[in-house]
Amino acid sequence: MSLRGRTLPIQVGSVVIGGSEDVVIQSMTNTKTDDSESTLHQMKSLAKEGAGLIRVAVPDKSAVESLPFLVRESPVPIVADIHFDYRLALESITAGVAKIRINPGNIGSQEHVKQILQSAKKHGVAIRIGLNTGSVGRVKNRGRYAMKLLGEYIDFFEAQSFHQIVISLKSSDILTTIKMNESCARKYAYPLHLGVTEAGIGQTAVISSAVGIGALLLKGLGSTLRVSIAGDPLTEIPVCKEILRATGLYHVGVKLVACPTCGRTQVDIEALANEVKEKTAHLRESLTIAVMGCVVNGPGEAQEADFGICGGKNEGLLFARGKIVRKVPQDKLVDHLLVLIAETIGVTK
Amino acid sequence: MSLRGRTLPIQVGSVVIGGSEDVVIQSMTNTKTDDSESTLHQMKSLAKEGAGLIRVAVPDKSAVESLPFLVRESPVPIVADIHFDYRLALESITAGVAKIRINPGNIGSQEHVKQILQSAKKHGVAIRIGLNTGSVGRVKNRGRYAMKLLGEYIDFFEAQSFHQIVISLKSSDILTTIKMNESCARKYAYPLHLGVTEAGIGQTAVISSAVGIGALLLKGLGSTLRVSIAGDPLTEIPVCKEILRATGLYHVGVKLVACPTCGRTQVDIEALANEVKEKTAHLRESLTIAVMGCVVNGPGEAQEADFGICGGKNEGLLFARGKIVRKVPQDKLVDHLLVLIAETIGVTK
Numbered sequence: 001m002s003l004r005g006r007t008l009p010i011q012v013g014s015v016v017i018g019g020s021e022d023v024v025i026q027s028m029t030n031t032k033t034d035d036s037e038s039t040l041h042q043m044k045s046l047a048k049e050g051a052g053l054i055r056v057a058v059p060d061k062s063a064v065e066s067l068p069f070l071v072r073e074s075p076v077p078i079v080a081d082i083h084f085d086y087r088l089a090l091e092s093i094t095a096g097v098a099k100i101r102i103n104p105g106n107i108g109s110q111e112h113v114k115q116i117l118q119s120a121k122k123h124g125v126a127i128r129i130g131l132n133t134g135s136v137g138r139v140k141n142r143g144r145y146a147m148k149l150l151g152e153y154i155d156f157f158e159a160q161s162f163h164q165i166v167i168s169l170k171s172s173d174i175l176t177t178i179k180m181n182e183s184c185a186r187k188y189a190y191p192l193h194l195g196v197t198e199a200g201i202g203q204t205a206v207i208s209s210a211v212g213i214g215a216l217l218l219k220g221l222g223s224t225l226r227v228s229i230a231g232d233p234l235t236e237i238p239v240c241k242e243i244l245r246a247t248g249l250y251h252v253g254v255k256l257v258a259c260p261t262c263g264r265t266q267v268d269i270e271a272l273a274n275e276v277k278e279k280t281a282h283l284r285e286s287l288t289i290a291v292m293g294c295v296v297n298g299p300g301e302a303q304e305a306d307f308g309i310c311g312g313k314n315e316g317l318l319f320a321r322g323k324i325v326r327k328v329p330q331d332k333l334v335d336h337l338l339v340l341i342a343e344t345i346g347v348t349k
Numbered sequence: 350m351s352l353r354g355r356t357l358p359i360q361v362g363s364v365v366i367g368g369s370e371d372v373v374i375q376s377m378t379n380t381k382t383d384d385s386e387s388t389l390h391q392m393k394s395l396a397k398e399g400a401g402l403i404r405v406a407v408p409d410k411s412a413v414e415s416l417p418f419l420v421r422e423s424p425v426p427i428v429a430d431i432h433f434d435y436r437l438a439l440e441s442i443t444a445g446v447a448k449i450r451i452n453p454g455n456i457g458s459q460e461h462v463k464q465i466l467q468s469a470k471k472h473g474v475a476i477r478i479g480l481n482t483g484s485v486g487r488v489k490n491r492g493r494y495a496m497k498l499l500g501e502y503i504d505f506f507e508a509q510s511f512h513q514i515v516i517s518l519k520s521s522d523i524l525t526t527i528k529m530n531e532s533c534a535r536k537y538a539y540p541l542h543l544g545v546t547e548a549g550i551g552q553t554a555v556i557s558s559a560v561g562i563g564a565l566l567l568k569g570l571g572s573t574l575r576v577s578i579a580g581d582p583l584t585e586i587p588v589c590k591e592i593l594r595a596t597g598l599y600h601v602g603v604k605l606v607a608c609p610t611c612g613r614t615q616v617d618i619e620a621l622a623n624e625v626k627e628k629t630a631h632l633r634e635s636l637t638i639a640v641m642g643c644v645v646n647g648p649g650e651a652q653e654a655d656f657g658i659c660g661g662k663n664e665g666l667l668f669a670r671g672k673i674v675r676k677v678p679q680d681k682l683v684d685h686l687l688v689l690i691a692e693t694i695g696v697t698k
Contacts, residue, residue, distance in 0.1 A: 135650055172606045174595050198608050198641075202623075206556065208595040210556045210560050215564045242553055246556055246557040246560040246561065247524075248524055256550065257521045258554075269580075273550040273579055277550065290547065291579075300487075301484055302547065
């Protein structure tokens with residue numbers, strides 16, 4: 001069993017993080033939380049795209065005032081992100097959020113943290129201890145220092161009999177992030193929230209998140225994840241899904257494998273693959289479809305694929321599990337593929 | 350020392366793969382190789398973008414005929430990709446390529462492989478043994494079977510006193526790819542060429558490559574890599590660079606860290622980060638620049654960054670190594686940043 005499977009299952013509203021549950025995809029709104037209509041609108045879009053849990057920033061009292069409405073209307077549980085002011089944490093808890101995210105080191109005195117723990121316990125609210133090497137202060141080995149702080153926080157939480165804990169340990173340096181999470185998983189049974197902080201913009205953010213989060217998931221760590229991309233949070237969800245799919249943890253819908261085009265290819269693989277992707281986007285079944293450029297090698301190379309097509313000069317091949325089904329004219333390849341899939345899985349378009 | 354650092358350094362024309370050398374970025378042309386002008390044009394673009402080694406498909410005699418011209422004109426060493434016909438391998442070697450990529454299992458009889466090894470040895474040409482689980486035939490555990498075949502090939506190569514070997518082991522399944530490469534590195538000292546085969550299209554290909562190749566690089570494996578993306582091979586190079594950067598193996602130019610926007614952010618981080626990225630793209634110095642959205646936390650959180658800016662409502666902050674340099678008007682942030690960088694590193698724009 002992976003380390004992930006041995007973590008404590010933590011109830012977060014209707015969602016469970018940890019234990020044998022699927023890895024939960026999270027996102028965070030970038031609207032002003034006190035603009036409750038815009039925030040709810042974005043939450044609904046994120047949930048529709050696949051977010052199982054959504055975090056909102058609660059920087060002040062007016063953000064808190066939006067929470068009861070958001071909690072009532074949101075399709076998924078809400079996490080309140082709180083810094084510096086323990087009263088915002090207390091008020092978010094009574095407003096009905098399912099989880100709060102705090103850094104116990106910047107939320108106030110031990111007495112204040114104790115009040116938060118008591119209230120969270122009473123209301124069944126989970127707490128993510130969010131540690132970021134960026135916020136531990138000016139020390140030499142920030143990764144090691146963050147781990148020392150984490151130990152102190154967990155001791156304190158447990159001394160208050162509080163165990164509904166999720167932990168995140170982040171750094172803009174991926175190697176540090178990996179080390180901290182490994183060290184945490186060896187020591188504590190609380191589930192891990194994975195992320196790479198300050199990941200960059202656009203493709204840089206996608207790649208650094210895929211490398212960092214992917215490496216941890218492959219080590220069997222992490223029960224929930226968020227990919228941070230500056231800009232529209234909706235773009236984060238497909239990236240989460242692809243990272244989970246690449247690490248064997250997501251199985252919904254079509255996995256497309258396409259051979260890289262090379263000098264041997266006689267068709268436009270990219271166009272063909274895009275067409276297949278588009279026309280199979282409605283399928284929820286876990287299927288692997290291969291789009292290959294080489295009639296000689298294609299069916300054999302892609303024998304793990306459930307279905308596949310090979311483009312040839314005028315005539316292509318339709319195959320399933322490595323076996324050729326039939327030859328078809330090149331321009332009818334995708335149509336034949338869709339019919340074959342529909343016939344096999346019993347889905348009509 | 351990483352396993353990578355303990356591999357044999359393999360000479361490939363003017364490039365060395367393995368040992369203590371930097372990880373070499375590769376790509377592959379998707380032009381018809383017999384169209385030598387188009388192929389050369391693409392090779393030059395790929396080399397300019399950062400490819401250190403370029404593979405071309407050699408599917409037939411007319412492709413071989415382009416090779417002397419390409420070898421003479423190419424800015425980087427050439428790898429000939431050959432399947433099925435050992436004579437194409439022999440002819441590519443005498444045409445002057447620096448390396449050939451073959452699967453010894455599909456190139457002909459042992460006698461033919463022996464001829465290839467003798468000629469490659471005579472001409473100082475390296476050989477990549479390329480094994481893809483897709484091409485090992487219809488067996489049950491294709492990963493394990495591929496490793497058995499690899500052992501036989503290496504024994505045969507070594508029996509002919511041929512050691513100028515690079516190895517690639519690929520599968521469209523990332524977990525299998527990782528296992529095979531780890532097992533290979535434990536057993537053999539030859540450098541590894543990393544890749545994920547049939548990685549998909551667009552963002553799927555980028556993410557599955559980042560996860561698979563990234564995980565191996567983080568394990569200290571891999572001396573050269575190629576990211577396979579269906580479509581224009583030029584898009585592969587920046588992805589290779591970002592994967593290497595994320596794993597701490599690439600240090601040229603600006604690493605941009607941007608905090609993810611959230612409800613606390615008061616500026617458009619994405620636009621600001623894009624502007625910084627664009628305006629620092631000419632720098633070759635290894636610099637980390639942070640673009641943060643929060644004047645309270647920004648400078649501290651990004652203290653590892655060499656330079657940074659924090660956007661505020663009307664006024665932003667300029668900082669360096671976590672220390673505030675000065676407040677500047679929001680709309681002059683990037684200008685001030687560029688001047689500060691130029692003054693510090695002594696580069697004028």
